[in-house]
Amino acid sequence: MKNLDCLLIGYTGNNLELEKSRILAVSQKPLNIENPFNLAIAYLGTLLDKLNISFQYIVSFEDDQKELIKKMQSHKFKAIAISTTFCINIDCVRNMVKIIRNIDSNVKIIIGGYFIAARIKQLDELERKILFKKIGADIYINSFYGESTLGEIILALKSGGDLNKIDNIYYKDKNKYHTKEAISDEYNIKNYNINWSLFEDKLGTYVPIRTSVSCPFSCNFCIYSQNTGKHRQLDILQVEDELKQLKRIGKTKIINFTDSTFNVPMNRYKELLRMLIRNKFEFKWHSFARCQYLDEEAVSLMKESGCQAVHLGFESGNQEMLNVMNKSAKIQDYIRGHSLLKKYNIMTTGLFFIGFPGETLSTVKDTVNFINNIRPDYYFIQPWIYDHSTSIANQAEKYELKGSMYNWSHKTMNSELAIKLAAQLPKIIKSSTMRNMDTTYFYQLLNAGFTANELKEIEEKLNEIKYKDIIVDEDILNYFK
Known part of the structure; x- marks a missing residue:
């Protein structure tokens, strides 16, 4: 059995086999998705490599459990580090710890990532310790930027050092x-360029790239910028380096720029597009965008550089609501x-x-x-979730x-009505299609022989299945006519 320092485990939040079965139920074309x-694995692994810490990794806990068992049975790891960025509840974290403990009851388990850091921030000291005991891990990273902290932990475990000397x-x-x-996290994004060659064996056609952290806006419904601090960006040359690495490796066809606000500030955005x-990268790409800042020059550059689609956080089609949300946007600019x-x-969603x-x-x-007026290719609508941490x-x-x-x-609506409306509106809105398929799989199919019209037909059939038992309230139907 070979000794190694760390096994990194990613959690994607996706269920690949379930999504395949859903799509195959409405389409006969072969799927290649x-x-x-996992971007967290890329950042963590790159940092560990710089520190001469030996590691292996699992990209997706959900889909790679056989590989996990094989790695743990053939290697002795000092620690296993789990990224919770895409976890949505404590049970999924707890389940990962339980499965790992069943394979090796003595290995040190480290939990980090956005989800656990946000949960720690919400709880008092007693509640945190109850939570930690419930999950059952050994070490929890209390940071939204945990790469360097993980490195310190592994080095301490290797040398027998004192964990009490490590912050957060x-x-x-x-x-x-x-x-x-x-x-407070003093995170300099410019120190964290990914070395994609470390992950060449597992890279596929679809790869996420991050060119910035946090968000320059402070919307009243969102906690992201409060948690992650000042908006910071990579130099264009650093982005170029990562893309050149992926081009050299030769597997990647689709880039998902994961920045929460990719096109702000606009001068940097245009410089990046010109790069x-x-x-002459042949990647197709998509991202979030704030379309109120776009001008014709930017959109022309987007198209020329390979942009296929953008996701647009409109949130509402009512100006008064945008003002209450502190969206810094005007309907006419949308x-x-x-x-x-x-x-x-x-393509727009x-x-x-x-x-x-x-x-x-x-x-x-x-x-x-508003949706009927602008007619986006797709839309997604859901009830508001009230997080007490938001402004x-x-x-x-x-x-x-x-x-x-x-x-x-609140004094003008309740969650029961919001849930009812979100469920019934997809049967009322006919000018656009409710997005149903997971984004990562949608764009893979778009670049693997499916036409835009075929994908829209699949989405519409998936919606028919999802909403078949929803009966539209006559009063709601008449109101929205």
């Missing part, structure tokens, strides 16, 4: 959890930017939610009219806001 490479962690010693006072064009994307045949404080049936109708919680008294998460009310 895969889970994307909780660790178990003699069945009790200990911690050092958390300090893509100058290198319309102008979206029209440019359609002019250059760039509009993202919306229902129920934010101030929402009424009238403002929801404005959102429906809107500071105005709870003003809006008579009560409850939390999926069960809430």
